[in-house]
Amino acid sequence: MVKMIGAVLILFAGTMIGFQQASRFANRPRHIRQLIHALQRLETEIGYGYTPLPEAVARTAEHMQGAIRAMFRTVSDTLQSDKEYSFRECWEQAAVFHWPHTAMKAPERAAFIRLGSSLGISDRDDQIKHLRLAVQQLQAEEEAARDDQARYEKMSKSLGVLVAALVVILIV
Numbered sequence: 001m002v003k004m005i006g007a008v009l010i011l012f013a014g015t016m017i018g019f020q021q022a023s024r025f026a027n028r029p030r031h032i033r034q035l036i037h038a039l040q041r042l043e044t045e046i047g048y049g050y051t052p053l054p055e056a057v058a059r060t061a062e063h064m065q066g067a068i069r070a071m072f073r074t075v076s077d078t079l080q081s082d083k084e085y086s087f088r089e090c091w092e093q094a095a096v097f098h099w100p101h102t103a104m105k106a107p108e109r110a111a112f113i114r115l116g117s118s119l120g121i122s123d124r125d126d127q128i129k130h131l132r133l134a135v136q137q138l139q140a141e142e143e144a145a146r147d148d149q150a151r152y153e154k155m156s157k158s159l160g161v162l163v164a165a166l167v168v169i170l171i172v
Contacts, residue, residue, distance in 0.1 A: 003171075003172060006171070007168045007171070007172060010164050010167050010168050010171070011161070011164045011165065011168060012164075013164065014160045014161060014163050014164020014165070014167065015157075015160050015161050015164060016160070017160050017164075018156050018157045018158070018159055018160015018161060018163075018164075019156075019157055019160060021156040021160065022152075022153045022154070022156040022157045022160075023103075024103045025103075025145075025148055025149045025152050025153040025156060026149055026153055027102075027103035028103040028104060028105070028145040028148070028149065029142050029145040029146045029149055030103075031066075031067070031068070031102045031103050031104050032104060032108055032138055032141055032142040032145055033142060034064065034065070034066070034068045035068055035104070035108065035112065035138060036135050036138045036139060036142065037064075038060055038063075038064050038068050038072060039115070039131050039134055039135050039138070040131075040135060041059075041060045041063055041064075042056055042057065042060045042131060043128055043131040043132065043135075045059055045060060046124055046127055046128060046131070047124065047128045050124070053079075053087065053119060053120050053127075054076060054079040054080060054087075057072050057075050057076045057079070058072075058073075058076035058080075060072050061073040061075075061076055066101075066102075067098050067099075067101040067102045068102070070094075070098050070101070071094045071095065071097075071098040071099075072094070074090075074093070074094040074097065074098065075087075075090045075091055075094045078090040078093065078094070086120070087116070087119060087120030087121075088116050088117045088119075088120070088121075091112075091113070091115075091116025091117075091119070092113055092116060095109060095112055095113055095116070107137075107141050108138060108141050111134050111137040111138055111141070112134070114134070115130055115131065115133075115134040118130040119131075
């Protein structure tokens, strides 16, 4: 009886690990798409609304959700409360703190941080160019993430179940 309960728990745990990994493959393109949307909204605020950068980041945060919202909210709050930090430092701190709560990987993070180092130090037109460049880079990463999702999502689910079944067979 104890072996049977242990086998069921191992199967359940392995299956959940597989499904959790598959969920990361499914969430990555969605999170990248949300970040792209946020950057496009920020571009609109800066380019067409002539909104100052701290206020534009705050307005962008209002329209986002999840970890993306939290990142932009953190940038905005830090800019408004601590005058000793530059925009780049606020941007990087928010990325470091909130990035683990997303399914995005290092290439997206590098593009995001690189963008933060160029915002706030140049004129409006240059900032728009940098935002568009970051959006293009993220769109390429989104396409790669969609390919990974199609390739690995189902495999992760199956692999979790199969590895758990192998462990059960070896134990019993």
